[in-house]
Amino acid sequence: MSATTTRRLAFATSAELASIQRDDAHLASMLEQHGITPVSCIWNDPTVDWSAFDAVLIRTIWDYYKLSGAFIDWLDQLDQLGIPTINDSRVLRWNSDKSYLLDLDEQGVAIIPTALATADELAAALASMPDQHVVIKPTISGGAWHTVRGHVGDPAFTEAVTHLPRDIDYLLQPFVPEIVSAGEWSLLYFGGKFSHAVIKRPATGDYRVQSEYGGSIEPAQPSAATLAAAGKALAAVAALGHGELAYARVDGVISAGQFLIMELELIEPFLFLAEQPRSAERFAQQLARRLDLLGSHATDGSQASHR
Template structure:
């Protein structure tokens, strides 16, 4: 019998993001019946599906308590989730970066701080350009850049919500060389892009004017991304490894295992790789 798979998305993208729409036909070609469902819709009977594929749940970090409860409901209903819910929970908080560092992965230097400790950490970096971002966030929400100890950054800190934050040095190579995103399906490398911010900015997301181009990664970049993915555990169905090259070394910025853009527009053939990986898990 044809297996039914729900493609979970956000209410804002109830019709699925254009980059993901080719995935529907690709899944059908593997004898799967895909149905797009909004993850926050209480009327959906998730147990009616053979699996749930997380795609553009781009609001999960804004509804974090609801999201983790939804994952628990899927677990209780014994509905397979791609990627696995345990992996998704681990990946939803960027503190996993420190865990990967302990496993030998080269990351952008990072400290975790909350409340009064955030000001203490920032004070210890006085005079340096830094970036502060919540450990649970996306699309650069509540992410700020400034000079530690400057009045401007002090005012910005006062305006930030009471969350747990990562504090990192600003990496100028993001502006000069761009940020790498390498895509893997079932642990196998598929394609890579370089994302560059708009002039004068440091955020590479399209919503801030960033540009993306398909690019073959150098061997050192691919090796660094593979090492980071291996350190995260068993191969997920899909993964995006983001990083930057500093002094000829790949430094991990994030491993995206929940709802990343997979850049099918830049590499249309890759959609069939994901469809095959999904079918192989079912």
């Protein structure tokens, strides 16, 4: 497919971040050089004609976890229209619920120890963990939404748990102190190849690394062991039948010398591209090839339908 052929790629965004953001600006510019027109579209805007696009690239849909049912319905709608998502809609559904961590665990991936509990089961689960320092977060969440941390038995923590929503399920994990002392790693991959990494550190007195809570970010080079652990997690995703990922962010922490997976961000991760222009350019090249392949498959299918 020549660079003069124009394709339209929807950048799926949210109402609060409706435009293409600074971190994605160079990526969008490079796509245009490949004959691809990036168009910002709010994912749950009912007026968007998704059939006008060759594919949908998931970007800043950072409210989807609060509207999880609508999110799954939207993916179903795109599937019915035959509009591919990047990443693939099947892996988006799987990755939208953090219980996927148990799937990784079954594949032999080192994760932060994780238990699942309904809201009604939390009290009994915590009673079996006396005096432990724990974190509770929804299985479908983002940005530390409805996340609480504390020592089991502490009255303030017990009170916080009682105020958690009752209609969602939760992950129960031990708190890993290295998140505070050493920071949380994010390793970025495009087309299965490692690109770059950052360490995210919480503000003094906090444990949340997100910028809205005062967290900071710095570029870093992971060790061979950390790269191997992240690679094993991505291999497990493939083994679970999810195929090649256009992009992936592997979040984890090094505890007692071992890299433990905290999350695999395969839906709408911040990609830290603003300071990595070469990575944005490589990602744009990969997306162009992917759209060419999708276009050739669509053409083949159309021709086959007329035979």
